[in-house]
Each structure stands twice: as C-alpha cells, then as structure tokens.
Amino acid sequence: MNLRVPFATLDCASPIWTASGTFGYGREFAPYFDLARLGAIATKGISPEARAGNPVPRICETASGMINSIGLENVGAESFGRDKLPFLRQSGTNVIVNFFGETFDEYVACAASLDALDGVAALEMNVSCPNVKKGGVEFGVIPAVLTELTRACRSVTKRPLLVKLTPNTGDIVALARAAVAGGADGLSVINTVSAMAIDARRRRPRIATTYGGLSGPAIKPIALRMVHQVHTALPEVPISGIGGIASGEDVVEFLLAGATTVQIGTLSFSEPSAAARILDELSAFMEQERISDVRELIGALVVPAGC
Amino acid sequence: MNLRVPFATLDCASPIWTASGTFGYGREFAPYFDLARLGAIATKGISPEARAGNPVPRICETASGMINSIGLENVGAESFGRDKLPFLRQSGTNVIVNFFGETFDEYVACAASLDALDGVAALEMNVSCPNVKKGGVEFGVIPAVLTELTRACRSVTKRPLLVKLTPNTGDIVALARAAVAGGADGLSVINTVSAMAIDARRRRPRIATTYGGLSGPAIKPIALRMVHQVHTALPEVPISGIGGIASGEDVVEFLLAGATTVQIGTLSFSEPSAAARILDELSAFMEQERISDVRELIGALVVPAGC
Amino acid sequence: MPTEFSARVLANRALAPGLFVLELADCEPLVGCLPGQFVMVRGEWGRDPLLPRAFSLLSARHGKCELLIKALGRGSRLLERSAVGATLQLLGPLGRPFPVPRAERRDFLIAGGVGLAPLLWHAEEAVRAGAKVELFYGARQEAELVLRERIEATGCRVQFTTEDGSFGRPGRVTAALQARLDEEHPTLLTCGPNAMMRAVVEIARARNLACFVSVEGEMACGIGACLGCAVQSAPGAARAYHYACIDGPVFDALQVVLP
Amino acid sequence: MPTEFSARVLANRALAPGLFVLELADCEPLVGCLPGQFVMVRGEWGRDPLLPRAFSLLSARHGKCELLIKALGRGSRLLERSAVGATLQLLGPLGRPFPVPRAERRDFLIAGGVGLAPLLWHAEEAVRAGAKVELFYGARQEAELVLRERIEATGCRVQFTTEDGSFGRPGRVTAALQARLDEEHPTLLTCGPNAMMRAVVEIARARNLACFVSVEGEMACGIGACLGCAVQSAPGAARAYHYACIDGPVFDALQVVLP
C-alpha cells in the first residue's frame, strides 16, 4: 500500500502532517510515536523575535472544540534555529516552519532568516491568525495585500512557500487566488475561526483577549467546504487540509474534497498519539476498500449531476 | 422574577424564542410544553408559492452539530395563512413569520402578503440561507443590496421587520449596518454556516446539494462572537441571538454579549421540550445569582481593560 | 401522544459481535404502542452525538421495552456500552405501525438484519391474536441470525436463510420468499436493508401482493419538524415527499419510492 | 515517561453529594509516580467533551490508582456516572510532584476541597518514610470533609475546619494554620482553591516559610504543547510564564503569581 505523496517539491512519507501550534516543536510528542511516520511537522509559528504571548486565560473548551488565544508565543527565529531545529532535523520527517511578522517587512525578514536554516523543508506563512492585533488577520483578508506579501516572501526563499488561509472571510476562493497569484506553492486551509465564549457567572470573556480562534471537530464541516471550494477553483494547487480531523475517515473526506495532505491539530491535545492512530485508521480504511495508493483518493469526490 | 423583555415593539413573555425551520409551524411541539412560555415563535421560512424543497439526503450529523439542506421547503404564503396561522395565533405567543423570495420582487411581494395576515407579530427576513441558489445568500452578503432589499420590504409592512444575517462573511458588522440603514427594526444573528460532509466510502457528499448549513452547539462560539461584534458596533439595535444554544447558561452568554432575545434551533430536534428546559435553567440561574430582572443581563458583559 | 421520558437500562445482552438487545424500564409512555413504531434515543453523553437515534421497538409491554441494535456508528457504539442502571432519554411512541395482524389476513414477514425487531414483535402479537404469519429472516452468516429461540417460540412457520449457507436455506431471503409464494397469496411486511426491501417490493408488484415497507433514513427530530426524513413519493402522488417519521416509517409500498 | 493507556474502573465510590473516588485498574504506567503528579483523563464519549481533564492522583500503587473528583462541569459529571468495568483513557504520570517527604523536614499540608488528594497521599508516604507531617483540611461544612477515616488512619496530627462550624474547628483552614504556626516553623505544602492558596502563600511570606503550591488552571494537553496552562512568573523572573503541566503543577511559591 502506498501512503507517500508529493506536495509541491516535498516528498511526504504520508499525507498526515501535524498542524502549527498544536505539536509544539515536535519533541514534546516524540515519546508517543515515531515522528518519521508523518509527512511533515508544521512548527509553532515563528516570529523574528521571541514573544511571550497573551495573558491568561488563553484557552477554553467549547462543544467539540476549543478556543485559543495563545498570542503566537514562540522562541523567535534565532533560538528556533539553535535550540529547536536540531531535534526536528533528525526526526526523519519534513520540517515546515510556520512564520509570521507584525509588519510587512518583518514577514519578509523572517522568511529570509528561516530560509537560511539548514533542515527547513518548507515555509508556511501564517496570515490568518485572528489573535494578534498587529501581525495577524489584516494581511490575510485583503486579496491585494495577500498577493503582495506572498510575492515578497516568495522572492526571499528558495523553499516551497505555503500560505495558510483564514476562514474568516466571505470568499475563501478569492483569498486562495490571491495567494497563488503571489507565487504560493501550496495552500493550507484553514486556520482557526474567530470565536468567543463567556463565563456566565463572572460575566467576563473566557479568553483574556475576548475573541480567540475556534478549532477542533466542531469546525471540520466548514474546513471541508472551504477545501472543496478552493480545490474546485484551483485544481492544480496542492492543498493541505486542516480543521478538526479526528479519524482516518476524516482524512479520506479531506483527500476526496481535494486536499493532497492534511494536518492534525487540536486532536493532538486530546491524545498525543492522535496523528499515528489516524494514520493507522487511514491504512485500515484503504485496506478494507482495496485502495492501493493514497493518491487515488485526492480530489476523487463524485458529485452527482444536478447538485 | 421578571422574564419579560421588549424587542422593538414586541412584548415578549420571555427572551426565549424558537428559530425558523427548527420548530415546524409550532403545532408539532404543542404536546411537549406550553408555547405561551416562549417570547416568540419564528415560523419555517415562507415563500410566495409552496416549495417542495431539496432532494434527499437533506441532513447529516457532525460533531456537536448538523448540516441541513432542506431547501426552504414550505407550504407557501397562502396555505400558511389558511392552514398554519390559526393554530399559531391562539398559541399565546408572538408569531414571527420568517420569509424569503427567489427574486427581489418576490421578497417584497411576500412581505406585503404576510403583512396582510391577522395575527402576525413581526416579519423576519431570511437573506442568509446558504441552501438555495437563487433566493438565498446573494441578497445577504452585499451590503448595498441588503440595504435596498430591507428598505423595500420595510416599506410594505407596518410590523417590525427583523433581518436575519448570514455568518458567511468576513465582516458581520458591515452587514448589520446595511440592514439597519435599510430600516431593520432588529437583527437575528446568525443563520447557518456554509459547510460540507462527505461519505468516505461512497465518495459522495452527504448532502444532496453538496453544501448545506451547519447548526448546533458547534457554531455557538462563532455566533456569540458575531452577536458581540454587532452589539458593540450598534448598541441601540435589538438583536436576537441564535446559534447552538443548549442551556440556560448559553442564553445568559448571549444576553451578556448584547442579545435582547435568543432563538433555540437545532436543540429542539434533540429534545422537543428543549426551549422550556432552557427557560427553566435560565430562571434557576437568575435565582442562584439573585438577578431579579432578565433585562439586567443584556449587554452586561465586563471586558477587563486592555483586552 | 409521544412523550419525552427517561428510561433505565435493565439489561444489555450481547447476541453476536456488534448485535445487542437493550431492555429498558420506566417505559410506561409506550403502553399501547404497536410493532413498527419507534422511539428516539439519546444517552448520557455530551453534545456529541448531538441528535437522538431512531430504533424500532422489539417489544413494549408492562412498562418495559426492548430494542435490537446493531453497533454501527458513533451513536449505536456508545449505546452498546450502556451499563445496567444507566439512564437513556427516550421520545415515543413515534410513527405509524405495521397493519395490525388479523385472523382473516395472512402475513409474510421478510426481515433482514436488525429489521427483525418490529417483525418479530408483529409475529408474537399475531400469534396472540390468532392470526397466521410466516417469517423469512436472512443474514449473511449464522452468527448474525439472532434471537432464534425466541423466533421459534412464537410457533410460526419460519424460514432462516444465510448468504454463506452456514444456517438455514442458503442464499438470499428473497429467494426463499419467492419459492414459498408459488403456494400462497399473502400480504408482505418487510423491514431491513433498502436493497432487500426493494427486491421484496418488486416481488409484490410482480405477483400483485399488498406490501408494507418500513423505511429507515436520516432523522433529526422524529416528529415532523426538521423535514430531514423525506422519502420520495410514488410517481403521480399529490406531494413530492412523504416523511418517514410521521407518515411512516411503515408505508404501503405503493406510496413511496424506496431510497 | 508519560504513557497513554486504558484503565478500567474498579470502583466508583460516592463520598458526599458531588464528591466521589474513582479507583482504576491497569495503571502500571503510573508505577513510581509521586504525590502532586497528575493524569489526564477522557471517558468513552464522543467528541464532546473534547479535551481530557487533569486529576491529581490520590494514590498510585500496585497497578491501581485513585482519583478524588468533584462533579462540577461537563467532564466531571460524566465521570461521576462511570460504571464499574468502564474504560477510561489516561495519560500520565504528568507534572512535577511535591517535594518528597524527608525525616529532617517538617511539612504542614494545607488542603481545601479536592485539593486533599495529593496531600493525603503525601501524608501517607511521609508516615511510611518516617517523616512528620500535619494536615490542615478545610471545607464549608462537615459533609464536604471526606475520607476522614483514611486521614485519621495515617496517624498524623490533623486539624479539620469547617466554615459553618459543623465539624472540627470553625472558620477557615488558614486561621487554624496561623494558630499552629506560632509554635512551629515547617515547610508549607498546599493544594486547593486559589483564594485559599493565596492566603497560605501570604502567611508563608510573612513568616518566611518555604511554601509549595499546586496550581490548577485550564489545560488542553498536559505535555507542554498547547501553552494554554501558562502561570505568570514571579516578578523579576527570566520568563514571563511558567507552564502548570510541565513546570508544575507544584511550584515553589516564590516562582509564580497565583491566578
């Protein structure tokens, strides 16, 4: 059975990646399964300088989901290269560095400095985090800005550049086209959905920043719709599907909708070995359904005529 | 303890309404509790002519939610007035007729014909249903169109006109402002979120129309955020909060975020008496917290400084 | 009138891998309901699964009821783990039953899988009412042919079939039915996989027999409110759709097009 | 190394309304873990609740463990209904324990509510190790003072307090502590509501006593990946935040600012 898939110029051992911000710097999960089974690890979002992140409370649970506003806490590009990358580099999987900046120039500088690090397989540009007032959502929602930013980052790195789209839009396809127009080699679809929860007794938001990002199985149907819309509009562009994936069948749904790979996010919190279990379930599904090559599934959704 | 709230010119026995399309024509639920306890019933969406609705499958379950694409099946305005309204009129609660059309003129004609019916307390304009290709989402996502449509319907009815907003947008506040600019007396926030599910084995969408609308507790955090955004921008406009409400505490969250009333939707499917249980839980909460008037809660969220 | 009530798990009996019977107490609201009617069931879990699940009654007597369940997906697998003493939320009785057995009518009951539930109950009631019924009950293999002692205790004529020939007549249940129809002219009552029921309806049509089917399909509410359980009406009907929960689940085969 | 494993419910003992102990089998991965460490627990439900819940160990010996739980919200109320024989998913041992008892150190243990769990275990281990500890255990009323026989069986000096005076010394547990501190100069170990722990930390600071707190707060992962369990570092620290799951839950009170 073949589980290998190419994604842009990456060769992935399986279509299962782990999602940025939900898999630490990889090492945290090494006790639970062999990371080499993953097609890639997307790191915590890296900014030029270290960031302390947002005040607490930063997370809260919702029905089949959670809201977070970690505030893109990270060790910064320099410490990442020195302290975190060496472990990741020898983990046997592709290292995709998720990055962001607070300004246009910071984005470009961050991309350039990460490009210089040995062992980075690709960059994933986070233009969609709804948490940070300055660095986040603004770059990701206006198509013209997104094109320009993508083009600028594209020009400073020789590695594949993925753009991670925000779902907080009325037109995901317009954002996808904008990123591709700027030279994106692939799209990550989707980041978290802007959301809120309130402590009814204390009459306060449950998240210190009032709004945070919703993730987990609750958002899967939204993510799947967006992957399908983007794939239908841009069938040649590789998509990494993200949002609430919790089982092997969920993976198959995303592949059928047009994703080439998927990313496991919040489920790694419930179950540190979730990605490995999900990969096992994917293999079992393929065996039952006599599918010898996982690539057969990509975009293989059948939409009956007239619908 | 006072549970009565005014909403525009309506006097509501409680802030608990039931949501369009999830409470049939009211009669279906009469065996389970006293409908007079509700502040209002929003009827199934009514169009000028009867509609047979979409092919099956029309519903599927998702994590803490469901997707539907009923296709706005309804008996049409005439049969509604003749066959359904008489029961509703004597139910002891406000009857809010949810309506839509396939064209601009149909909307206006529908509003006018419903306005003529005796026993209709208010109209709720559904401009947000993502299911129907012609009649639905197009009217609700372009602010200028929304203003114009609201104004036209506003001019043909003497009853309060609510506009029900779609969450499938990057800027809910712009849509809220557009509806208010057109003369909306209140806003219903939100309708279902565009979504998809796939049958992995059959490789087909689980909903005959490919995409459908996601509802239920899964979307509550998104709905709450949107209610809070709209209330913050337009504090004078009454809002009816909708999305995944399942408990008395959920109601309190929506009121604190700025809703004047709430609507119970999908939960009535899990539990026909959900609205009555939720009202009981709201009363119990108020008693515990020594809140003598439910209106105290409206917009009473405390957002700590600096957040 | 359907009622919402809490029922207590009295017994949870595994019959075969993935097949079990739940016996529930505190089911007084089901008094007087009939084979073919169903209940909506939710367990004590969070908001996932969100919707209740529909189950045809295998019996409802003296304040108790039984459900025959196949552990398939998320809801039924959680129910499979129900502990004795646990509480389930029920709504029922719902839907329209099979035609009540009558001495002057001869019913052939064609059951596949858990579709046995309403038909076994129907057979028991028929015997009690002095009516004659025959049961045709098929599965893929012997292990899946459950409740055989209880079926035999009814005293009805029974034909078991297995597709792999491990028990009873080898082959499909519809073949056994066909063979027997050369001798009789009964009313057909069927419940089981759609493919099986479509074949039964075909046979009924060809032989001009009255036929009743019990239709399963996605249901959210069970009370005619969500319009999710639409079943296409037969060509020429006044309405485009019937609703499985309030117009069915048992339909005259002439009324609807099986999905 | 923390391990993911399935544990079986051996017993579910109600102690008082809303307070119960779960005894679990198949907990070999917890061998060698210490009071103050915790496990993440998920039941056999759907995707809601989605996240596991953290529970301090009340004991872990011979492949079994015990948890003392208060039924508060959705997760703990589902656990309250766990049937004997049911399976729970565990991840552990996690976090850093209280300082291991030593004969040459004298520990005062100040427990509020279910904060008793790690401290009762600590007391048992201390007695076994020949160390002297005293336990101060407070609640609002007598019914909430659970496991008293087991506490007394340790043989430690114990001071029970209730706010309503229904059992033991009336008033707050911190008042009982204060009174006793005029005589002794121990190390303070505390676990319970944040308000209580803040008062204990205040006392420790005023009297210049070493003090260890066990911090609870929202956790998603328990393994340092989500960064949700941040606890503000004490002023002047090199890092803005510590993490309750990997740097704690037990902290030297000088390290962090209690929420």
Ligand SMILES: Cc1cc2nc3c(=O)[nH]c(=O)nc-3n(C[C@H](O)[C@H](O)[C@H](O)COP(=O)(O)OP(=O)(O)OC[C@H]3O[C@@H](n4cnc5c(N)ncnc54)[C@H](O)[C@@H]3O)c2cc1C
């Ligand atoms: C009138 C009626 C009577 C039924 N009687 C029985 C019975 O006696 N015994 C029994 O084991 N099952 C019966 N079913 C099927 C049962 O309601 C569940 O659909 C089935 O147990 C699968 O649910 P799940 O939660 O395990 O699967 P999931 O995959 O979690 O179900 C997801 C959703 O799909 C729906 N669904 C999935 N498969 C089916 C199906 N084949 N038919 C209808 N809906 C489906 C479920 O109701 C649910 O909403 C009946 C269904 C109906 C409509």
Ligand SMILES: Cc1cc2nc3c(=O)[nH]c(=O)nc-3n(C[C@H](O)[C@H](O)[C@H](O)COP(=O)(O)OP(=O)(O)OC[C@H]3O[C@@H](n4cnc5c(N)ncnc54)[C@H](O)[C@@H]3O)c2cc1C
């Ligand atoms: C290290 C640690 C040890 C703990 N030990 C125990 C113990 O021994 N016994 C016990 O009964 N409880 C203990 N708790 C609290 C427990 O993890 C749950 O938070 C508590 O049972 C409430 O969860 P719920 O599902 O009932 O409430 P819900 O309201 O459903 O919880 C919703 C979310 O909020 C979080 N949350 C709610 N209240 C708290 C709280 N007070 N502290 C932390 N998180 C909270 C939950 O973890 C969950 O993510 C501990 C927590 C931590 C972090």
Ligand SMILES: Cc1cc2nc3c(=O)[nH]c(=O)nc-3n(C[C@H](O)[C@H](O)[C@H](O)COP(=O)(O)O)c2cc1C
């Ligand atoms: C706690 C947390 C932190 C996250 N941090 C980042 C981040 O740094 N960069 C990023 O692009 N996405 C981040 N995400 C988004 C996830 O990578 C993913 O897109 C999202 O959670 C949806 O997937 P899921 O539903 O499987 O979790 C974060 C998500 C969570 C829950």
Ligand SMILES: Cc1cc2nc3c(=O)[nH]c(=O)nc-3n(C[C@H](O)[C@H](O)[C@H](O)COP(=O)(O)O)c2cc1C
């Ligand atoms: C089956 C179904 C049918 C619906 N039909 C309508 C409708 O006719 N008109 C309308 O404005 N909203 C309709 N809605 C949307 C609901 O009124 C409500 O806005 C939405 O379901 C979110 O609330 P909930 O999460 O509580 O269900 C429908 C929803 C469902 C689930």
Ligand code: FES
């Ligand atoms: S199940 Fe809702 S209408 Fe039939």
Ligand code: FES
């Ligand atoms: S609980 Fe996730 S980092 Fe501590």
